[in-house]
Every structure is written in C-alpha cells, then in structure tokens.
Amino acid sequence: MEKIKGTVEKANARGIKLDGKWYNYSKFMEDDIPKVSEGDRVEVDISGDWIKGVKILSHRPSELVEDRESYFTEKRKRDLERQIVVTRLACLNTATEILKSHARPIKAKSLFRVAEELENWVWRGLKREIERDIEEDRMELEGEE
Numbered sequence: 001m002e003k004i005k006g007t008v009e010k011a012n013a014r015g016i017k018l019d020g021k022w023y024n025y026s027k028f029m030e031d032d033i034p035k036v037s038e039g040d041r042v043e044v045d046i047s048g049d050w051i052k053g054v055k056i057l058s059h060r061p062s063e064l065v066e067d068r069e070s071y072f073t074e075k076r077k078r079d080l081e082r083q084i085v086v087t088r089l090a091c092l093n094t095a096t097e098i099l100k101s102h103a104r105p106i107k108a109k110s111l112f113r114v115a116e117e118l119e120n121w122v123w124r125g126l127k128r129e130i131e132r133d134i135e136e137d138r139m140e141l142e143g144e145e
Contacts, residue, residue: 001047005057008040012140015051018044026050076134091118 006018015024025033034054045053095114099106
C-alpha cells in the first residue's frame with residue numbers, strides 16, 4: 001500500500017482526482033467514505049488505482065466551494081437564457097418573413113404562433129438536455145455524482 005498526499009481536484013461518490021489522476025474507492029475500504037470536496041488536502045492510502053483509506057488533512061473553506069458552484073451554475077443558466085432570447089428573436093424574424101409572403105396584413109397573434117412553432121422545432125428536446133447538464137454540473141461540484 002502506498003500513501004499519497006495532495007489537493008483534491010475533483011470528487012464524486014466513486015472516487016477522487018489527485019494530481020490529474022482518478023482513484024476509485026475500494027469496496028474493501030477500511031473506513032466509511034469521507035465527505036471530501038475540491039480544494040481539500042488529503043492523505044490517501046492506495047493500492048493500484050484503488051483507495052483503501054482517506055485522511056483529510058485540511059478542508060477548503062466551504063463558502064469558496066459554494067461561491068464556485070453558484071458562479072458556474074448561474075453562468076450556465078445565464079448562457080442558456082441568453083441563447084433562448086437569441087433563438088426567439090431569430091424565430092420572430094423568420095416568422096415575419098414567412099407571413100410577409102402572404103397577401104394579408106400580419107397580425108401579432110399569427111406572428112407569435114408561427115414564431116412559437118419555429119422555436120419549438122429549433123429546440124426540440126435540447127432545453128431538457130441542457131438543463132440536465134446544468135444539474136449534473138451542480139451535483140459534480142457538490143461531489144454527489
């Protein structure tokens with residue numbers, strides 16, 4: 001068995017990443033799996049790529065982890081919201097061009113209906129995938145993957 005000291009780069013329910021390498025928790029670990037977070041200093045007993053024991057030397061201040069989590073999650077949400085607005089504007093422009101080709105005046109109700117149909121076609125299933133990715137990122141940052 002070998003002992004390695006380092007700072008946790010990433011952590012989840014299956015293991016931790018130290019110095020660019022993932023180590024998985026062994027099912028034969030001596031103790032319960034401790035709650036480790038990014039930035040924590042640890043000493044790890046390993047056998048091959050398997051963690052046999054973890055000793056936490058120091059914790060990263062939790063407010064820094066929460067700030068980082070909040071920043072990345074909020075940034076992804078803002079990026080998604082911005083993309084939705086851009087998509088809606090493009091759909092409104094396209095709907096206007098489509099309805100201009102008709103001989104009648106454009107009514108707002110018709111414009112919004114066509115734009116909404118275009119938006120639904122553009123996003124067909126993608127919004128849910130993006131929102132799921134945001135949630136997975138949040139959980140990974142918490143170390144609960």
